[in-house]
Amino acid sequence: MNTRAFPVELLIWLSALLFFAISPFQHLNLDLCLLKNLGFSWCPGCGLGHSIVSLLHGNIRQSFQQHWFGLPAVIILTHRIWILSNNFRKSYSNNKTK
Template sequence: MKIVKRLPFELIFWITALLLLATADIHDHGTGPHFTLCPLANMGFTWCPGCGIGRSIAHLLQGNFEESFKQHWFGLPALLILCSRIVTLIRLNLKNKKVLNLKYKEERYV
């Protein structure tokens, strides 16, 4: 548990989000009731510029590339951006840990 407490919240959030999308049971919009965080859909609008990105990423993570592109064209770029952000956060976290460990070692030997 100590490792999880040391990780940045954003890193945990994005990894969890991608894991949930990878294991999601995907329903097409309009084929039945489904939960959505989209404020426009929750207000009753039938069209939203971001509608389908989550399903698109879920299809990508499950290997359905054609269906992913049908859901939303920005699914692949969004997934690449999220993966890039995760890698950046991991690198920053590792770099900070090394710097902290060096400072600690220097203080111990002085």
Template sequence: MSITNHTIYQTENFVKRFSVKAKKLWLLIGFESLIWIIGLLYLAFIHSPGETHFTICPLANLGFEFCPGCGLGNSISFLFKGDIISSFRSHPLGIFALIVLTLRIITIIKNNWRKYA
């Protein structure tokens, strides 16, 4: 086997191993938990709580002043930034929502681990 063929063989092996590991990682994480993780990372690193912006909330767009979900993203974002008081003021259930989402992600990964590992 020449050096070129050996290098190509090693590269092909690496790609096969990488694709198997990537597929296994995808199976372990799962689509739902990946969406939750991306959302939480967005709230932790990108989102600036308190900024006014266009809302997609149907109740707010219909003119209702109260919506049980409005402020939840801001609340979680404040939590990630360490501002517990502002988090509670933004939405009292923000801490609870973060705990529930974290437990949901852990549960999905544990169930997938049992199924696919």
């Protein structure tokens, strides 16, 4: 395994949060929920993406109204990004000194 390779998971999470943060589509209210598009009336994750976008744009009340798990999701993703970036930094610096 090449420990110097940039972790793909880190790239995915960073890209997702960056896209949500600069999303020009916030006002369009696009719905990409597979279950909703298949005709189901309820989905446990519906509104989570909208909630994260609202939170990253500073609309905390609106975020909580769209889905209660938006804030915990951002905290979890931020923590995961922190862990992955620290692991990458440590492995890169260890390999550089060898």
